[in-house]
């Protein structure tokens with residue numbers, strides 16, 4: 001049980017590290033809070049909450065994995081290496097795609113409620 005709880009501590013340390021060191025992660029957290037606030041205000045349906053929760057989790061998870069990959073690349077390849085650059089670029093592209101997906105989901109849910 002102690003070991004199980006320690007696993008949570010490590011995971012929270014990872015979240016804290018990402019929040020402290022990564023501006024993008026903080027931006028995503030603010031976007032998440034904004035989306036949740038709007039969701040509460042507009043009384044979203046269960047289906048809409050599911051899509052929103054999925055989009056939010058998807059972005060945060062890809063950002064966390066991107067951060068882990070950046071750290072790993074810097075660890076194994078501290079100097080300039082074209083492949084290290086490609087790895088970071090591809091990893092960043094995954095975050096970009098997930099963010100576009102979240103914007104599309106947010107748009108589908110909120111644009112009709114905000115403007116029509």
Ligand SMILES: Nc1ncnc2c1ncn2[C@@H]1O[C@H](COP(=O)(O)OP(=O)(O)OP(=O)(O)O)[C@@H](O)[C@H]1O
Nearest residue numbers: 022070077078079080081082084085086088089092
């Ligand atoms: N070791 C390297 N060798 C070659 N190119 C690199 C290397 N490290 C970074 N790059 C290039 O520079 C870009 C930015 O890298 P960097 O590590 O600053 O990422 P970042 O997303 O700005 O990270 P952070 O969120 O820590 O600021 C990468 O996407 C990659 O194209």
